[in-house]
Amino acid sequence: MQTLKDLLYKVSLEEVAGDMEVEVNAIVFDSRQVKPGCVFVATRGTTVDGHTFIEKAVADGATAVVGEAMPVVRQSNVTYVTVKESREALGIMASHFYGNPSTKLKLVGVTGTNGKTTTVTLLHQLFRKLGYQVGLLSTVQNQINEEILPSTHTTPDAVRMNELMAQMVERGCTHCFMEVSSHSVDQRRIAGLKYKGAIFSNITHDHLDYHKTFDAYIKAKKAFFDGLSADAFALVNGDDKRGFVMLQNTKAAKYYFALKTEADFKGRLLANSLQGLEMDIDGKPVWFQLIGAFNAYNILSVYGAAVLLGEDSEEVLTQLSSIKPSIGRFDQLEFDGITAIVDYAHTPDALENVLQTIDDLRSGGEQVITLVGCGGNRDKTKRPLMAQIACRFSDKVILTSDNPRDEDPAEILKEMEAGISPSDRRKVLTIVDRREAIKTACMLSQPKDIMLVAGKGHETYQEIKGVKYPFDDKQVVMEAFKTVKG
Numbered sequence: 001m002q003t004l005k006d007l008l009y010k011v012s013l014e015e016v017a018g019d020m021e022v023e024v025n026a027i028v029f030d031s032r033q034v035k036p037g038c039v040f041v042a043t044r045g046t047t048v049d050g051h052t053f054i055e056k057a058v059a060d061g062a063t064a065v066v067g068e069a070m071p072v073v074r075q076s077n078v079t080y081v082t083v084k085e086s087r088e089a090l091g092i093m094a095s096h097f098y099g100n101p102s103t104k105l106k107l108v109g110v111t112g113t114n115g116k117t118t119t120v121t122l123l124h125q126l127f128r129k130l131g132y133q134v135g136l137l138s139t140v141q142n143q144i145n146e147e148i149l150p151s152t153h154t155t156p157d158a159v160r161m162n163e164l165m166a167q168m169v170e171r172g173c174t175h176c177f178m179e180v181s182s183h184s185v186d187q188r189r190i191a192g193l194k195y196k197g198a199i200f201s202n203i204t205h206d207h208l209d210y211h212k213t214f215d216a217y218i219k220a221k222k223a224f225f226d227g228l229s230a231d232a233f234a235l236v237n238g239d240d241k242r243g244f245v246m247l248q249n250t251k252a253a254k255y256y257f258a259l260k261t262e263a264d265f266k267g268r269l270l271a272n273s274l275q276g277l278e279m280d281i282d283g284k285p286v287w288f289q290l291i292g293a294f295n296a297y298n299i300l301s302v303y304g305a306a307v308l309l310g311e312d313s314e315e316v317l318t319q320l321s322s323i324k325p326s327i328g329r330f331d332q333l334e335f336d337g338i339t340a341i342v343d344y345a346h347t348p349d350a351l352e353n354v355l356q357t358i359d360d361l362r363s364g365g366e367q368v369i370t371l372v373g374c375g376g377n378r379d380k381t382k383r384p385l386m387a388q389i390a391c392r393f394s395d396k397v398i399l400t401s402d403n404p405r406d407e408d409p410a411e412i413l414k415e416m417e418a419g420i421s422p423s424d425r426r427k428v429l430t431i432v433d434r435r436e437a438i439k440t441a442c443m444l445s446q447p448k449d450i451m452l453v454a455g456k457g458h459e460t461y462q463e464i465k466g467v468k469y470p471f472d473d474k475q476v477v478m479e480a481f482k483t484v485k486g
């Protein structure tokens with residue numbers, strides 16, 4: 001067991017009351033999870049202040065408390081430590097508790113509005129093919145080699161994350177590829193981690209509900225790069241004007257990947273179809289199985305990161321050309337000549353990219369039918385924009401629910417409808433029930449048509465008022481086709 005003093009190594013302390021040599025058997029930041037002998041870390045959250053649960057945590061057996069303000073009435077057998085930033089302390093403590101696993105792995109983090117899951121999944125599969133034991137932390141799933149562990153967040157909380165990394169180390173992993181969400185940087189979930197590399201994919205509109213302004217959102221992403229050490233690499237998209245911003249204050253070695261501008265890892269798109277894409281990389285034409293021009297960026301950053309991690313460039317391209325992750329990103333289903341595409345596009349930029357890809361691949365005569373919704377309790381400003389984009393690229397649009405969470409789904413749909421111009425209204429149907437909406441889309445589609453089911457991708461549930469009901473777009477689409485056309 002470790003002492004509180006061990007766990008607080010390198011954390012700047014403001015005040016200590018009690019014994020720092022006390023042993024702790026767990027780190028807990030939710031009073032409902034407290035067990036005797038643990039240290040309770042109180043953080044100020046987005047809905048409640050964890051400091052209000054200190055007494056409860058102590059009553060339930062916490063032997064130590066760490067937080068930004070301590071109660072006046074204290075128990076003599078409990079150690080109270082005041083720190084400047086509890087979330088930062090929590091990250092560092094979690095790392096120490098699990099033996100600093102990030103220092104024993106080549107840890108690469110990917111941040112950006114879109115493309116994180118695709119990039120880390122490609123990296124995981126690539127390094128498996130290159131013969132390594134590899135860990136993965138992603139929105140879709142966490143993985144230790146082939147073993148799949150459920151994921152609840154894009155970037156887990158500090159305790160869970162270090163626990164997972166410790167398991168990776170124990171199982172012989174040499175590399176770990178993880179998504180770094182802007183929330184996780186802001187909430188210091190990644191404090192205490194040692195990165196070997198960081199990738200920036202792009203930044204566009206999302207999460208303004210949380211960050212409030214676009215500048216604050218950029219700042220959160222940049223903080224990830226600011227925190228890198230000199231022996232790490234920072235690889236950014238040179239075609240995104242914020243790529244340069246990410247590198248401004250980092251100590252890490254700086255690299256760019258790009259399609260349009262000069263870069264250390266430069267690609268040129270040669271061909272793009274529903275079967276895949278061909279790209280010239282460093283003078284070599286290579287065929288990849290991923291679909292959509294935006295994936296050229298994901299492939300380039302994966303290539304760059306692999307080379308920067310010391311892999312042979314030829315071998316990397318050979319292996320990369322054989323990979324096609326099936327993770328609810330541009331997943332194609334066929335039924336009687338109709339193509340249905342299930343995609344996780346849940347931001348205006350992602351939706352536009354996917355629809356542009358479909359548009360580029362149209363052969364003429366077919367209809368594009370887009371089904372889309374927007375999540376509740378999330379950025380409201382993207383709602384009218386996403387409806388507008390769907391209309392711009394589609395012959396028919398069905399607006400429906402995504403994960404309404406605690407909001408009224410009809411209200412979300414009204415906010416989406418506000419983005420539709422009078423001339424586009426005739427092509428739009430609004431159907432609140434997603435299953436019914438999918439059935440209608442199937443009914444409206446004819447052979448050769450392309451139907452896009454956007455927003456939920458890999459998700460296997462629909463969250464309505466705190467309950468997650470089983471719902472898998474791919475499965476529902478296949479069932480609907482069988483019912484309607486079968």
Ligand SMILES: CC(=O)N[C@H]1[C@@H](OP(=O)(O)OP(=O)(O)OC[C@H]2O[C@@H](n3ccc(=O)[nH]c3=O)[C@H](O)[C@@H]2O)O[C@H](CO)[C@@H](O)[C@@H]1O[C@H](C)C(=O)N[C@@H](C)C(=O)N[C@H](CCC(=O)O)C(=O)O
Pocket residue numbers: 029030031032043044045046047048049050051053139152153154155156157158181182183184187189
């Ligand atoms: C808005 C947000 O990001 N919230 C995250 C945050 O919770 P919070 O600190 O704000 O929670 P809070 O309810 O205000 O509580 C404050 C503190 O009091 C504690 N508490 C609370 C109640 C109680 O009875 N006792 C108690 O001790 C809580 O454990 C917490 O430590 O910290 C928690 C622990 O790390 C996260 O689980 C939680 O994620 C919530 C569930 C969430 O939905 N997050 C989403 C928005 C998110 O993080 N998304 C990103 C990016 C998604 C993407 O684009 O890919 C992600 O990384 O997944």
Ligand SMILES: Nc1ncnc2c1ncn2[C@@H]1O[C@H](COP(=O)(O)OP(=O)(O)OP(=O)(O)O)[C@@H](O)[C@H]1O
Pocket residue numbers: 112113114115116117118119139154179201202294295297298328329330343344345346349350351353354457
């Ligand atoms: N490099 C990219 N540029 C723009 N759009 C992309 C890119 N890569 C993927 N997309 C689009 O964004 C959607 C989400 O992709 P992905 O899941 O890889 O992103 P993410 O950053 O992990 O998202 P999240 O923030 O939800 O975790 C995809 O379904 C696709 O439509």
Ligand SMILES: N[C@H](CCC[C@H](N)C(=O)O)C(=O)O
Pocket residue numbers: 139154346374375376378402403455456459
């Ligand atoms: N990680 C993202 C996922 C959004 C997916 C979409 N289906 C929704 O529910 O809005 C978020 O939590 O904002």
Ligand SMILES: [Mg+2]
Pocket residue numbers: 116117118138139140154179
């Ligand atoms: Mg993701």
